[in-house]
Amino acid sequence: MARERLYLFDTTLRDGAQTNGVDFTLADKLIIARMLDELGIDYVEAGYPGANPTDTDFFAERRPMQARLTAFGMTRRPGRSASNDPGLVALLDAKADAICFVAKAWDYHVRVALETTEEEMLASVRDSVRAAKAKGREVLLDCEHFFDGYKAKPAFALACAKAAYDEGARWVVLCDTNGGTLPHEVERIVGEVCAKIPGGQIGIHAHNDTEQAVANSFAAVRAGARQIQGTLNGLGERCGNANLVSIIPTLKLKPEYADKFDIGVSDEALGRLAHVSHALDELLNRAADRHAPYVGESAFATKAGIHASAIMKEPATYEHIAPGRVGNKRKLLVSDQAGRSNVLAELDRIGLKIDKSDPRVTRLLDEVKEREAIGYAYEAADASFELLARRLLGLVPHYFDVEKFDVNVEQRNNARGERVTVSQAVVKLKVGDDEFISVAEGIGPVNALDLALRKDLGKYQSFMTGLELTDYRVRILNGGTGAVTRVLIESTDETGDRWTTVGVSPNIIDASFQALMDSIVYKLVKSGAPA
Numbered sequence: 001m002a003r004e005r006l007y008l009f010d011t012t013l014r015d016g017a018q019t020n021g022v023d024f025t026l027a028d029k030l031i032i033a034r035m036l037d038e039l040g041i042d043y044v045e046a047g048y049p050g051a052n053p054t055d056t057d058f059f060a061e062r063r064p065m066q067a068r069l070t071a072f073g074m075t076r077r078p079g080r081s082a083s084n085d086p087g088l089v090a091l092l093d094a095k096a097d098a099i100c101f102v103a104k105a106w107d108y109h110v111r112v113a114l115e116t117t118e119e120e121m122l123a124s125v126r127d128s129v130r131a132a133k134a135k136g137r138e139v140l141l142d143c144e145h146f147f148d149g150y151k152a153k154p155a156f157a158l159a160c161a162k163a164a165y166d167e168g169a170r171w172v173v174l175c176d177t178n179g180g181t182l183p184h185e186v187e188r189i190v191g192e193v194c195a196k197i198p199g200g201q202i203g204i205h206a207h208n209d210t211e212q213a214v215a216n217s218f219a220a221v222r223a224g225a226r227q228i229q230g231t232l233n234g235l236g237e238r239c240g241n242a243n244l245v246s247i248i249p250t251l252k253l254k255p256e257y258a259d260k261f262d263i264g265v266s267d268e269a270l271g272r273l274a275h276v277s278h279a280l281d282e283l284l285n286r287a288a289d290r291h292a293p294y295v296g297e298s299a300f301a302t303k304a305g306i307h308a309s310a311i312m313k314e315p316a317t318y319e320h321i322a323p324g325r326v327g328n329k330r331k332l333l334v335s336d337q338a339g340r341s342n343v344l345a346e347l348d349r350i351g352l353k354i355d356k357s358d359p360r361v362t363r364l365l366d367e368v369k370e371r372e373a374i375g376y377a378y379e380a381a382d383a384s385f386e387l388l389a390r391r392l393l394g395l396v397p398h399y400f401d402v403e404k405f406d407v408n409v410e411q412r413n414n415a416r417g418e419r420v421t422v423s424q425a426v427v428k429l430k431v432g433d434d435e436f437i438s439v440a441e442g443i444g445p446v447n448a449l450d451l452a453l454r455k456d457l458g459k460y461q462s463f464m465t466g467l468e469l470t471d472y473r474v475r476i477l478n479g480g481t482g483a484v485t486r487v488l489i490e491s492t493d494e495t496g497d498r499w500t501t502v503g504v505s506p507n508i509i510d511a512s513f514q515a516l517m518d519s520i521v522y523k524l525v526k527s528g529a530p531a
């Protein structure tokens, strides 16, 4: 049976840009647009030309790509002609393949927010679609608040959708703008709309306010819609938009959808999905969600010993898909409740060949248990575990010694009489017979220590250039005065690899120092730095 084509529309750069704390520069937008294009997304909505300078700049030039580059904006304002509305004129002039208009499909909004009549709203849709088509653009209409509008007054919501369709819009997109609609309601309403407008021209735009944006998108597809709008990592205001990073693998790997539909994302591109998801977090300078479906670090992680041994025998017993399909990997957690099979499986994953009955396996397990008892957390710190194992097997070269370090924090008045807090670190290192003393200032003591440590590692310095700390987490264990501090540091490098290291001490600087050292040594090991 021939599969039907289903289209993906990404709005990370427009709706996703509404996320609290997200502020894309033009350069960011160009990088993300390229990422989306390489992934095989059909439509990339890049912004709202005329509404802000970044988006206006983006659309000032042709940006060649496979995907249909889409500009977003309002239909003509009530009471004006299309040619006499500067907003609409800017949108029509944008160097885009497609234009996505937004119109209100809820009569209540038309009256209260736009202060106009339903007839004028419909005329505005018709005029705008006609004007964009005359400019040779593919046209989409986002019917804002469609589901709430349909519940309140179905005739008007439908008339709005129908006006765009009749005028020749390629897509009519039904938006759950407030995100409160439930999947069974979406399925029913989209089904009713598809009886009036062909499903091959209906899209769904779901928000995640009941954490069902992905489910709502699939409900719409089941009812006949053939375009899904969403964002990378579910970015979007409030609780976010439908997450394309979850939708894509479900469409590609679950027979319910994979047997019926083709999408523009190839198997090869799917294999880079985890990387794309993490690259966006990187760009936003935030830690990746460890529990994200399909692509999270924990998405294929197993803890208990009994499961671990079964997974090694037959992965399908505990995994709904093969992790490699989406560029993720299996992870067996080494924790104090783990058995030998966990440790063996983890050694196997790292690529360390060791006989099952080798006494060093027991020694490693004992060491992990002992250290976890005092606060180390190896299941969260894969790189520190690997170093522990490699050291036990004599596989970590002696790279350098830190002879001593000194960190100070000073609060004082600066030259302008303002109160400032300054941190400075001094590190004395020995690499072979060479001694190095580095001094660095940082925004805090750990930052200063990190900068000083990596400032001059002599012959190893060239291995440090791509190393970057992406996350720093501190946890106080036990509580009270006898407390110890656990520090977890996440690092990344130029290859896009990420790893986590751990340090534990009653002193936060010391705990941070251990985790920093592990990260640096791990980087040297993985880069194959010579002893």
Ligand SMILES: [Zn+2]
Binding pocket: 015, 177, 205, 207, 241
């Ligand atoms: Zn939206």
